[in-house]
Amino acid sequence: MLRAMITSRIIPWLALAASAGALLAATPVRTLPLGAKAPDFNLPGVDGKMHRLSDYADAKVLVIVFTCNHCPTAQYYEERLKAIARDYRNRGVALVAINPNDPQAVRPDELGYTDLGDSLEEMKIRARDHGFNFPYLDAGGEHEDVVRAYGPVATPHAFVFDAERRLRYVGRIDDNEHIADVKTHDLRNAIEALLAGREPPVTRTKVFGCSTKWSEKRASVKKFWERVKAEPVTLEPVDADGLRALRANRPPPGGKAKFRLVNFWATWCGPCVAEFPDLVFMNLQYRGRDFELVTVAAQRPAEREQVLRFLKQQHASCRNLIFGSNDRYQLMDAFDDQWSGAIPFTVLINPEGRIVYRNEGGFDALELRRVIVRELNARQPW
DSSP: OHHHHHHHHHHHHHHHTTOOTTOOOOOOOOOOOTTOBOOOOEEEBTTSSEEEGGGGTTOSEEEEEEOOSSOHHHHHTHHHHHHHHHHHGGGTEEEEEEEOOOGGGSOGGGGTTOSOOSSHHHHHHHHHHTTOOSOEEEOSGGGHHHHHHHOOOEESEEEEEOTTOBEEEEEOSSSOSSGGGOOOOHHHHHHHHHHTTOOOSOOBOOOOSEEOOOGGGHHHHHHHHHHHHHSOOOOEEEOHHHHHHHHHTOOOTTOOOOEEEEEEEOTTOHHHHHHHHHHHHHHHHHTTSSEEEEEEEOSOGGGHHHHHHHHHHTTOOSEEEEESSSOHHHHHHHHOTTOOSOSSEEEEEOTTSOEEEEEESSOOHHHHHHHHHHHHHHHSOO
8 A cells, every 4th residue: 555655656746747737826825813713624534534614513612733744843743632632522622633735745855754645545544553533634635725724834733713613722732842841832721711711821823843735836846856857877886895885884984874775676576676666765755864775786797787777767866786796695695694585685774784674575665664764763853
């Protein structure tokens, strides 16, 4: 399923790179003013049902939070949203989360802190795996009129409506994404005030997070793929010493060691070819952090042109190597004497040279992404 989602991200933009006809013109967006009525909606949820504003008519207070999968700020607030939903459910408060982003308007390099994008199918995975206890609705792209009616500028962005569905508070959830540094619980304060029949102590605040990915931002994605297609694709031979150095993950002189994802593959290997687009996307996704992808074609030097042709078709602008001799076994042992020889063979090596992920055979792209994000965030969280 995830591989199909990745392909659905790549293919449309390779096509759109040649045509801007599908791109939308920029339209100014205004955040819903205080006192305004809640705009109606009819949106698909991760539960497979359609959700309307009227479904929450019995709530004394309705909280709508625009959030998403990919934004690291939004991710920080997921547990707090779950706590708010839990703490106020029996007090007549409904909390609804809405993803405002057009998934085709998110560049791969904007996904560097996530294992999942913002499509509805990926929302379902995140809601399931993170135990969301509130409705999570999709308004990106096809339902963008709803997002424009509310006007969230970033994720997360909270809107609090009273029993008459008048907007009484709009802004941040609290004053710091790092929970240990929170001093003001703005969203909870607004809810408490409305439940007590009082005016919220603060009715509007600024928000901070990833900007809303309106459909017009597809133009940015189009330009991104145009740049990717223009990046040079190279292929160099590697000998036993080079493979030992690759495995050791030694930083270049004066450089910095990174997490290194190494994939051994071949053009005649079906699973290798099938999963290669995932690797290309991961490189684009995480290369802005301390991460690099290195592919090694486990093929004879005489097959170089065949390998290079495939790499160019895939726009694989990462570091690409090919076995520098016909002695496969010497080269395999130089990299890892525990490797059985099965391909594809994929390892993630940390900056100290320790393997933190190892797979012989086709990998699970979601599992690998989760390992990459976990390891990167453990070293350098946002």
